[in-house]
Amino acid sequence: xxxxxLMALAGGICIGLATVFLMITLGRIGGISGIVFxxxxxxxxxxxxxxxxxxxxxxxxLFHFTAGQPIPAFEVSIPLTLAGGxxxxxxxxxxxxxxxxxxxxxxxxxxxxxxxxTCTFMLLGFITVYLRLHGGIS
Amino acid sequence: xxxLMALLCGILFGFGLALSGMTDIANVIGFLDLFGDWNPAxxxxxxxxxxVSLPFFQFGLGKIKAPLFASSFRLPTKxxxxxxxxxxxxxxxxxxxxxxxxxxxxxxxxxxxxxxxxYFGVAMLAGMFVVDxxxxxxTEHS
Numbered sequence: 001x002x003x004x005x006l007m008a009l010a011g012g013i014c015i016g017l018a019t020v021f022l023m024i025t026l027g028r029i030g031g032i033s034g035i036v037f038x039x040x041x042x043x044x045x046x047x048x049x050x051x052x053x054x055x056x057x058x059x060x061x062l063f064h065f066t067a068g069q070p071i072p073a074f075e076v077s078i079p080l081t082l083a084g085g086x087x088x089x090x091x092x093x094x095x096x097x098x099x100x101x102x103x104x105x106x107x108x109x110x111x112x113x114x115x116x117x118t119c120t121f122m123l124l125g126f127i128t129v130y131l132r133l134h135g136g137i138s
Numbered sequence: 139x140x141x142l143m144a145l146l147c148g149i150l151f152g153f154g155l156a157l158s159g160m161t162d163i164a165n166v167i168g169f170l171d172l173f174g175d176w177n178p179a180x181x182x183x184x185x186x187x188x189x190v191s192l193p194f195f196q197f198g199l200g201k202i203k204a205p206l207f208a209s210s211f212r213l214p215t216k217x218x219x220x221x222x223x224x225x226x227x228x229x230x231x232x233x234x235x236x237x238x239x240x241x242x243x244x245x246x247x248x249x250x251x252x253x254x255x256x257y258f259g260v261a262m263l264a265g266m267f268v269v270d271x272x273x274x275x276x277t278e279h280s
């Protein structure tokens with residue numbers, strides 16, 4: 001699947017550029033979990049974050065609209081969706097970041113905290129999927 | 139201008155997420171299935187992102203005095219590795235593995251107008267607020 005590899009690489013470059021532009025223009029780290037929380041907690045002081053979030057949704061729409069790519073399926077039971085969402089929320093708030101803040105910006109800053117966090121969440125992601133798909137837990 | 143920049147950065151970020159395949163949970167689970175039928179494509183998302191962010195943060199940022207539309211850069215100041223960081227990252231990894239969505243794709247996927255993805259987002263916010271609430275209680279008492 002060389003095409004999937006190229007799309008992943010090109011998408012990653014877009015994400016990297018977006019975080020760099022956000023730092024150059026607004027001086028902010030492009031960490032989505034932090035931005036989302038700031039909008040929910042304090043929308044009146046974070047108008048920029050509201051627009052960033054709106055852009056995030058619009059950008060995904062634009063991709064599917066312009067590239068004519070099908071919308072990916074999302075078939076997960078509601079209890080699992082709620083549990084997963086809740087755990088992701090608790091984890092990113094406790095751990096001060098997610099795949100973007102730690103994985104892209106933090107590693108770019110060569111932050112030991114972010115490198116540690118990224119290795120940890122990747123490892124636990126691998127283990128969780130292994131147990132779900134091959135460990136008899138579903 | 140500041141708000142327009144935020145919108146444009148968001149659009150580029152969301153476009154990148156959808157283009158990369160990160161908003162397709164089957165793709166994400168395939169990538170996380172390292173010990174099974176591994177689909178390595180999404181590793182290139184991080185490669186692409188770091189290819190841009192690393193040179194910028196290491197060589198570019200130091201040459202700029204201040205952001206174009208804000209008074210100063212806001213960079214994380216913590217540099218200690220504590221139990222909170224590790225346990226938070228571990229929980230995040232578990233949640234990511236359970237569903238296949240991390241915060242960025244979860245929000246960008248709201249574009250797909252699927253109510254189930256909204257449930258994920260609401261549950262995620264609930265989790266963040268629970269931690270924030272407990273943090274508030276702990277600082278009050280200390």
